[in-house]
Amino acid sequence: MSTSPAPLPIRLLAQWRTFAPSWMILAGLAVMPLLLSSPNFIRLLFVTLLWITTSVAWNLLGGFAGQISFGFAVFYGIGAYTTALSMNAGVNPFIAFLVSAITAAAASLLVGLPTFRLRGPYFAIATIGISEAVRVVMTNLSFTGGASGYRIVEHRAFRQLDHYYTALVLASIAVAFSVFISRTRFGLGLNAIRQDEDAAAGLGVNPYAYKLGAHALAAALTGMVGGVFSRYAAFIHPQGVFGFQTSVHILLMPVIGGIATIWGPVLGGVVFGIVEEQIIASFPEIHLFIYGSMLILIILVEPGGILGAFRKLLRRIHGRR
Amino acid sequence: MADAKPKPPILEVERLTKYFGGLAAVKDVSFEVREGQIFGFIGPNGAGKTTLFSIIAGALKPSSGKVRSRGRDITALKPFQLVQAGIARTHQIVRPFREMTVLENVKLASHFGRKNVTSDSAAEEHAMQILTWFGMETFAQKSASILSVGLQKRLEITRAMATEPDLLLCDEICGGLTHVETAAMLDWLRRIRDRGTTVMYVEHDVKAITAVCDRILVLNYGRKLSEGAPDHIQQDPAVIEAYLGHPPGRRQEG
Amino acid sequence: MTLIEFVNLLASALLLAGIYAVMSVGMTVIYGVMKIVNLAHAGFMMLGAYLALELFERFRIDPILAALLVFPVMFVVGRVLHWLLVRRLPTSDQPTLASLLLMFGLWLVLQNLGYFIWGNADRSIYTSHTLSLLRFGAVTISTVRLVVFGAAVACMVALHLILNHTWFGRSVRALIQNRYAGQIVGVDDQKTASITFGLGIGFAGLAGALLASLYSFNPDFGRPFLIRAFVIIVLGGLESVSGVAIGAFVLAFVETFGILFVPAGYQLALSYGLLVVVLIFLPGGVAALTAKVRRLA
Secondary structure, three states, X not given: OOOOOOOHHHXXXXXXXXXXXXXXXXXXXXXXXXXXXXXXXXXXXXXXXXXXXXXXXXXXXXXXXXXXXXXXXXXXXXXXXXXXXXXXXXXXXXXXXXXXXXXXXHHHHHHHHHHOOOOOOHHHHHHXXXXXXXXXXXHHOOOOXXXXXXXXXXXXXXXXXXXXXXXXXXXXXXXXXXXXXXXXXXXXXXXXXXXXXXXHHHXXXXXXXXXXXXXXXXXXXXXXXXHHHHHHHOEEOHHHHOOHHHHHHHHHHHHHHXXXXXXXXXXXXXXXXXXXXXXXXXXXXXXHHHHHHHHHHHHHHOOOHHHHHHHHHHHHHHHHO | OOOOOOOOOOEEEEEEEEEEOOEEEEEEEEEEEOOOOEEEEEOOOOOOHHHHHHHHOOOOOOOEEEEEEOOEEOOOOOHHHHHXXXXXXXXXOOOOOOOOEHHHHHHHHHHHOOOOOOOHHHHHHHHHHHHHHOOOHHHOOOEXXXXXXXXXXXXXXXXXXXXXXXXXXXXXXXOOOOHHHHHHHHHHHHHHHHOXXXXXXXXXXXHHHHHHOOEEEEEEXXXXXXXXXXXXXXXXXXXXXXXXXXXXOEOOOO | OOHHHHHHHHXXXXXXXXXXXXXXXXXXXXXXXXXXXXXXXXXXXXXXHHHHHHHHHHHOOOHXXXXXXXXXXXXXXXXXXHHHOHHHOOOOOOOOHHHHHHHHHHHHHHHHHHHHHHOOOOEOOXXXXXXXXXXXXXXXXXXXXXXXXXXXXXXXXXXXHHHHHOHHHHHHHHHHHOHHHHHHOOOOHHHHHHHHHHHHHHHHHHHHHXXXXXXXXXXXXXXXXXXXXXXXXXXXXXXXXXXXXXXXXXXXXXXHXXXXXXXXXXXXXXXXXXXXXHHHHOOOHHHXXXXXXXXXX
16 A cells, blocks of 8 residues: 655645645735735635634534534633733734633533433533523623723734734634644544544543644634734624624534534535625525524535535536546 | 452453343343453353343443453443444344445454554554454455355454454354355454463254353353353253253253 | 512523523423534524514514514424435434534524624614503512413423323333333334424524514524523423423522522523532433432332
8 A cells, every 4th residue: 555654744745736826825815815805805814714714723623523502702812812812911913822822722621521421412502502601691790891892902013914814823823734634643633523423432542632632723723813813903892703604603513514624624615605795785684584594494404514515516527427 | 259369351251130021021131251261151042142142242232241451341231332342243144334344344453443543554554464364355456245145254253353352242153154164253252262362162962062162151041041161061851951952861952 | 688589580580491491491302302402592492582573573573472473484494404404424322513504503603694694783663562561469470471381381281292192202211211112112213303393493483583582683593592401401300391491480580580690691601500409410401300319219
């Protein structure tokens, strides 16, 4: 089979063809705002990149490890507030993002530690519980302004491109993580846990530690997104960043794109980033209906999402030849 | 029993008891498995085989009693820790990872088994070696979901062996197999033993167990009924009565 | 705290427990038989509340009677949804990713339906006895709460009788214990699942309708109650109807007396805290605890 046991980085380099399209997309995204400098367009790209990052992050846990969370708004919100508080205390924004990552990862243990040990639906249940509980607490917490929100004061001129490139780097990191994990022992272990936790444990995988690890990693990325968003928005409030909507969005994107794949969540993020703008703008009164029906349809018709449907189509075309 | 031991046994079960609700599924069972044996346990339906197996495999906690391996207490170890301690298991109903290839299934075990291979290519090499040993190399790139039942059972054992265990726990690996397949499977057990892995084997089928085992434990109603070499077991009046429901006198096989 | 205050709090905890029990029991039966966590539970409670409101406002039907009428309507809704969607899910003895996402999607659709039909203003049901009080010595009790409690307990008793004394109940209990064995002895699991789903949704609607007499509501109504229902069924061991009664009482007790120590805004955090404590120290719920006690005895 494998003739030369070359180390992973070298083998990745050898597979540059596989990644050529991704490098081209990345380069395109890097020069895009210089060519089309409409602030509104850059804002759309910025938001889409943030959505892609959360989508990829959710997929690390929900896709690879198969642990469905309905509460990623907790990490998004904690990240947003941590960055806001740190920046107002005079911390450099990029260090603030890292602090957000760490805080969010620590918060992930609050849900993971008691529930991942157990079999059954406990984790999913607890994620809904904690996101509600945290939102209510944040609405009542006085030092962050409670329900009326919190303002970030940055003593620097606002430069949209700074924010855009931060988001681009973050999204690239997330995708690189996703690619890397899917090719390592860690990813193989998560994959096995999703398919059959008992069988995985019987072959030496520690499901508890692996689920905790994937959860913490996903939370850290999501927390950083929250931080980047709060610096951009300069004003956050619990109903927004901790809102139920946020959790729904983060969960919806990877499911639409294709769960447990690398590019599915990215695709979901792109579709969502663009379509959500339109849906919310055109039909704000039925967007929940649209989200809900999409979930139901995908689960019953094509659980592989857009990517799954696309692959099936390709297979059918090849099969006819 | 009381003779001086050069080395503590690879598996030592001491007064194991398990209650479900008020009922004892396993009561006060003790035995030892020596290195290099194929050790079997049998018993009629509901005798407590599966419960006993699950406790040893770390899937159930006993109500009382101890399980030791080479002197080390392993009663509280979880399945993944048992793998590190050199004990692997197969499942009665095969559980391949259906979305993976045969090779990936085995590679997982190479990665996470006792060798703890971290490099992807080393794990692949190791997995291929094991697959070849079991004559499965031609299926390496096939999806695990399309294998026949017989091959899925063989994959189950291959995968467990890729963790490099000293003790392999086999749960009814011949269920649903034809006579020819059963004979082949039993042959694999012998080859595994001769390769240096001790085997503990639970089976419903008395013929299969007596054909392959060096030593047999018979359970009935959760208690130890008899223990010894296959000949001894087959002659034991208590065993014959438990299986056939009448006192000895007539021939056991008919 | 004086003794009178204590007795008053105890009484209100007990009344709350009755409502909580009827609110959670629908989730328990669905989980027990089908291993599906009904994340849309809150949506059905909301529908039940609005149905009761409509019956009360349009036809002047007493809200408690309306709640009892809501039950059969929601039962039919449940069976239709089972036929349309739920039966298409792969069966499993573990809650699946697909079932979680499907029920979650259904919840979003129901919420939107609520906003679409009834708007997002807070509504409530006011009757002549909404504010009336009953006095039993030193204990003061709201009349409506007592009536609602009575209705809730009556429904729980009815469910208990159905589960223990009918053919359907036997099928349900068989499937809860062991799906395979149930099928082997001839339980029609599809039909039982369909009726169970109807029953679970019926109870969700009933609970929503009863709660509508006590609290104001909007299309987002059930969410805080969903989390309470989670805590209760986890406390009860997920599958046991009697466990639900005990879980409901524990949560009602903690919440009622928690007011003395925790500000009202943090009550939901208290529920979550209780959930975590239960998961760590009593993962099998009360059912596992009673089994343990029985063995020691």
